[in-house]
Amino acid sequence: MTKRKAAILGSSGMIGQRFAHMLHGHPYFEVVAYCASDRSEGKRLSEVWKLTETQLDDDIGQQVIRATDVGSLVGDGVEVVFSGLPSDVAGSIEDELAEQGTAVFSNASAHRTDQDTPILIPEINYGHLEALDAQKKRRRKGGFIVTNANCSVTGLALGLKPLIDSFGFADVHVATYQALSGAGYPGVPSVDVLGNILPHISKEEEKMNSEGRKILGSYENGGFVDSAVNILASCTRVNVRDGHLEAVFIRDKNMPDAEEIASALNGFVSKPQELALPSAPVKPIVVRAEPDRPQPLLDSFAGTPERARGMAVTIGRIRAEADSLRFFLLVHNTIRGGAGGSVLNAELAHREGVL
Ligand SMILES: NC(=O)c1ccc[n+]([C@@H]2O[C@H](COP(=O)([O-])OP(=O)(O)OC[C@H]3O[C@@H](n4cnc5c(N)ncnc54)[C@H](OP(=O)(O)O)[C@@H]3O)[C@@H](O)[C@H]2O)c1
CATH class of the missing domain: 3.40.50.720 (NAD(P)-binding Rossmann-like Domain)
Incomplete structure (x- = not known):
C-alpha cells in the first residue's frame, strides 16, 4: 500500500x-x-x-x-x-x-x-x-x-462513555492531578512546582465541561448536540512528569454496585478495536483491582500492542455505595490525551x- x-x-x-x-x-x-x-x-x-x-x-x-x-x-x-x-x-x-x-x-x-x-x-x-x-x-x-x-477530558470521556451508555449518569465531579508535560516544554518553572501543587490551570475546568459535552453528544441534522452530562472539575498541576490522574465522583439515585461498574468498563470496545486500527489499544480501558492503582509511574503507558502503548486509560479504586460512585482514572496526557x-x-x- x-x-x-x-x-x-x-x-x-x-x-x-x-x-x-x-x-x-x-x-x-x-x-x-x-x-x-x-x-x-x-x-x-x-x-x-x-x-x-x-x-x-x-x-x-x-x-x-x-x-x-x-x-x-x-x-x-x-x-x-x-x-x-x-x-x-x-x-x-x-x-x-x-x-x-x-x-x-x-x-x-x-x-x-x-x-x-x-x-x-x-x-x-x-x-x-x-x-x-x-x-x-x-x-x-x-x-x-x-x-x-x-488531555484531561480525553481520559475522563473514555471512562464515562460506557458508564453513561449503561447507567445514564449525568452528574460528574472530577479533581485532577495533572503532569508537568501537559504544560509543554519547558512549561511550569521548577521553583513554582517543586514540593508544591498548583491549584489552577487556565481555562482547563471550563474546557473539561464544554469539550466533554460536545464529545459525548451527537451529530444530528448538520449540527453537534451536546450531551446532558454536567462535568464540574477542579484542576491542579502536580510534580509528576507524565500522566494525568483524576479522582471522579458521580451521584445517581440508581447507583449499580462496583462489580457492575467494573464489568461495564472492562468490556468496553468500539470502532477502533473492530477495525483493528494500528494505534488502537486492544482494551481501551484497563480496570485494576489493587488498592494502590492506578499510579502515573506504573500505569501511564498502559495499552497493547506496542504501537498502542500509552493509549489505554486505567481505572481503579472503584467504590460504589448508596447513591455515589468514586474511582481514580489515569490517562497519558501526551499520548492518548495528545x-x-x-x-x-x-x-x-x-x-x-x-x-
Ligand atoms: N502537552 C500535552 O499534554 C498536551 C495535550 C493535549 C494537547 N496539547 C496541545 O498541543 C499543542 C502543543 O503542546 P506541547 O505541549 O507540545 O507544546 P510545546 O512543548 O511548547 O511545543 C510547541 C511546539 O510548537 C512550535 N512553535 C511554537 N511557536 C511556533 C510558531 N510561531 N510557528 C511554528 N512553530 C511554533 C515549537 O517550536 P520551537 O521549539 O521551535 O519553539 C514547538 O515545536 C498545544 O496546543 C497544546 O495545548 C498538549
Missing part, C-alpha cells in the same frame, strides 16, 4: 516528539517534513529530544527540523498534517492548510469549538466524522481539520475513506 505523505508541526515540542515516535514506521503515513519555529530550524531532532523513556531511533534523530511554511508543505505533496502547535499560532496555519486541501489532525484548542469541526475520540464519537462533509464543502480545496480533546489521539483519528479517517 502506498503511504500518505505526512508532516508534523511543532515537532520539537512535547506533542511533536510523541508524533515523531508514534508515526515512525507507520503502516498508513510516511512523515516527510518535521516542522517547528525558526528557533529550531536547522536542528536535528536528536538535539531537541526530551522523551528520555522513549528510544529515539537513529533515522528519526537525524531528521532536520524545518520552518513551518504552508506553501512548501503543499508543494511537497503533503496530504496529512499532524499539528502540535500552540493554540495561538495553530488557528491560522491549520486553516490555511485545510483551505489548500490538506487533512489536519490537531492537538490545539483553536478549532475545537468550530461548528463543523469534530473533537474526535474514535471509541466514543466516530459518527462525528460526518461533520467533515460540511467542512470540506466550505473549504476552497476540500481539506479539513479534525481536533482532539484537551499525539496518540490525533494518530488514531487519522487512522480512522484513512480507513473510513474520509482522507
Whole structure:
C-alpha cells in the first residue's frame, strides 16, 4: 500500500516528539517534513529530544527540523498534517492548510469549538466524522481539520462513555492531578512546582465541561448536540512528569454496585478495536483491582500492542455505595490525551475513506 505523505508541526515540542515516535514506521503515513519555529530550524531532532523513556531511533534523530511554511508543505505533496502547535499560532496555519486541501489532525484548542469541526475520540464519537462533509464543502480545496480533546477530558470521556451508555449518569465531579508535560516544554518553572501543587490551570475546568459535552453528544441534522452530562472539575498541576490522574465522583439515585461498574468498563470496545486500527489499544480501558492503582509511574503507558502503548486509560479504586460512585482514572496526557489521539483519528479517517 502506498503511504500518505505526512508532516508534523511543532515537532520539537512535547506533542511533536510523541508524533515523531508514534508515526515512525507507520503502516498508513510516511512523515516527510518535521516542522517547528525558526528557533529550531536547522536542528536535528536528536538535539531537541526530551522523551528520555522513549528510544529515539537513529533515522528519526537525524531528521532536520524545518520552518513551518504552508506553501512548501503543499508543494511537497503533503496530504496529512499532524499539528502540535500552540493554540495561538495553530488557528491560522491549520486553516490555511485545510483551505489548500490538506487533512489536519490537531492537538490545539483553536478549532475545537468550530461548528463543523469534530473533537474526535474514535471509541466514543466516530459518527462525528460526518461533520467533515460540511467542512470540506466550505473549504476552497476540500481539506479539513479534525481536533482532539484537551488531555484531561480525553481520559475522563473514555471512562464515562460506557458508564453513561449503561447507567445514564449525568452528574460528574472530577479533581485532577495533572503532569508537568501537559504544560509543554519547558512549561511550569521548577521553583513554582517543586514540593508544591498548583491549584489552577487556565481555562482547563471550563474546557473539561464544554469539550466533554460536545464529545459525548451527537451529530444530528448538520449540527453537534451536546450531551446532558454536567462535568464540574477542579484542576491542579502536580510534580509528576507524565500522566494525568483524576479522582471522579458521580451521584445517581440508581447507583449499580462496583462489580457492575467494573464489568461495564472492562468490556468496553468500539470502532477502533473492530477495525483493528494500528494505534488502537486492544482494551481501551484497563480496570485494576489493587488498592494502590492506578499510579502515573506504573500505569501511564498502559495499552497493547506496542504501537498502542500509552493509549489505554486505567481505572481503579472503584467504590460504589448508596447513591455515589468514586474511582481514580489515569490517562497519558501526551499520548492518548495528545499525539496518540490525533494518530488514531487519522487512522480512522484513512480507513473510513474520509482522507
Ligand atoms: N502537552 C500535552 O499534554 C498536551 C495535550 C493535549 C494537547 N496539547 C496541545 O498541543 C499543542 C502543543 O503542546 P506541547 O505541549 O507540545 O507544546 P510545546 O512543548 O511548547 O511545543 C510547541 C511546539 O510548537 C512550535 N512553535 C511554537 N511557536 C511556533 C510558531 N510561531 N510557528 C511554528 N512553530 C511554533 C515549537 O517550536 P520551537 O521549539 O521551535 O519553539 C514547538 O515545536 C498545544 O496546543 C497544546 O495545548 C498538549
